[in-house]
Amino acid sequence: MSTSSTVDRAFETALYDDDADTLDTAASLLAADPGADPELGRRGEEFVATAWRRGWQPADLVRIVRRELEDVHVRLVAALIRAQAPHDRSRGPRWAAQLAGVPEQGPPRTDRFSHATAVLELYRLLLRLPALEPLEAGLPGEAPRREHRPESRALARIRALLAKAEATGYPEEAEALSAKAQELMARHSIDEALLSAHAPSPDAPGACRIGVEPPYEQAKAVLLDAVADANHCRAVWNEPLGFSTVVGFEADLEVVELLYTSLLVQAEGAMAKAEAAQRAGGRKRTKTFRQSFLAAYAHRAGSRLRAAAETVAAETGTATDVDLLPVLASREVAVTDRLERMFPETTTTRLRGAADAAGWTEGTRAADHARVDRRRPLS
Template identity: 75%
Template sequence: MTSTASTAERAFRAALYDDTDAGLDTGASLLAADPGADAELTRRGEDLVATAWQRGWQPADVVRLVRRELDDVHVRLLAALVRAQAGRDRPRGHRWAAQLEALPEDPVRGTDRFPHATAVLQLYRLLLRLPALEPLEEPRRAAGPAASRTLTRIRALLAKAEATGYPEEAEALSAKAQELMARHSVDEALLDAAAPAPDVPGACRIGVEPPYEQAKAVLLDAVATANHCRAVWNEAFGFSTVVGFEADLEAVELLHTSLLVQAVHAMTRAEAAQRAGGRKRTKTFRQSFLAAYAHRVGDRLAAAAETQVARDLLPVLATRELAVTGRLESLFPRTTTTRLRGVSDAAGWTEGARAADEAQVRARRRLP
């Protein structure tokens, strides 16, 4: 064992297998005193990242956890490690590539060796203790040019619907976006039914960020169900795993994001009205508002889903939903339903329900 490797090994033994501050200080001191150990320390960090991928984690999952548990400097250290490890990793699909593209680009700024070594070891402590997650696979069949063009149009329409200050224009834009979502989903279902080797359901993880993450998880579950997908919330790590076919997963991501933006805008307006009436803004108002919003939007989406597809396509979709259920049960043999708790503000609930009724979600017209 070389002296640099020996330094890294002794630092790991002191800091990573001992949760005390004293162990962390000892490890950081060893690394700070031996600049020759830097390359070995980076190599071991890349190995920890690769091990995280083997345990089912993805770049966005780890970034989300590090941002929640540690500080910005740790996020930037992680981004540098993930980028370095990606150079010797295998191709993993378009979702993975998009997560790599979204990594923070700010470089780790120069700092004294001891604080830098401390931050590195704190990050490595977290990576070393990551539990195994359900492994997710990218879809076998990539989206064709027509599907990519459709999704680009949907994104543009929803962005305009979120940005406009005119409710009528937002309604028209969102209705068109949902019409395209429905047609895209049906087109993909028919294409898959005719394929010599039908596709299988995949899965993706969508972050459910605080505050009020429970209501956000319920909203995501409602959007997933209406779009022939299923969602399972992992409260401890701040994400939901959504299982479904690729076209439907894309629709869930887009619609959920759009509805969250609309919900926040509506909540801001409702709070302003409450303050104008003499009431102070409260956490219970916001929590009850978003809970009601999620509940009511779920009802509206469920009603829309019942009329959006012609009856002659129901057998095709039923087969796909059975496949989604099978995939869900294989990933999550034991699941529980997410229930809303802590709803205690009547005004917040009323305003949230009203905002949901005004949200840009309406029944898609029946397809020919």
């Protein structure tokens, strides 16, 4: 029997249903034929390439496998992504950064039957992946996006400020560092908007996906939406697949990723301290406290971020005698248009489980410590 026939028989036996017995039968076929291993790997690379054609990206694939299966499957899909990459076309700096972030550990050593079982479980998942909205290519009628530029000094400084805010144990210091970071973000966004408006070929909005991981995904999605809105972007949450798609201009997408990640780290640290204090006071229930904490944090942080962005825009326009309103308004229209073409149908949902008064109070207080309000202009 040829190696291709072995793989075909195994796939026909187990890949198109969820029955455990057929999975065992197919895994036994593969385990008994070591010569089928190269063909099995090649088929896996084909599954990965198909996922790319269906709109998935490396970080998406690793995230869904981690969400639905186990660590062994994450290692397997990471190996397939790395093996397929040399045969793929160039897809830009964001894609390259995701490839660089793919886990490097190989699959753990195990017996052939267990390995074949894990491979088939992974392929079952890859086979069933739905098509996603494409992110990398411009939509019909859009202006081409300019080539990616190296990271600016402003972004490097923003990263450093947020890293310090996450690391400090003092709320007042975290507040000051986050405030400086958001001010730099707002100025960076305005600089990019003015630069693009005067370019021969203006930028078009792009999009990226950001994971929204359990637990308390809904409150985290609200926080990401608030960060996106304050930074001239729009976010659409895909609850079943565990991510939000954020639409905006590239400079704004970068700061949304940075700020959301940082605020989430700060929020979780503050929540752990607040929860410990609640337990010390005799409280035992924590799930509703955490949900309410994160919901309040998202609400309060969003208000502060928007206020900071508006203050910087007003100060910049006054200081430079530039009317920013038309520039920012045209970019907002472009972002909304891209969003509506990517997602012609969206629904809204009511935030659940945010009825704990103590959690809401503590979440609001934590957001105040991470707040971003008016500061002296930075040199």
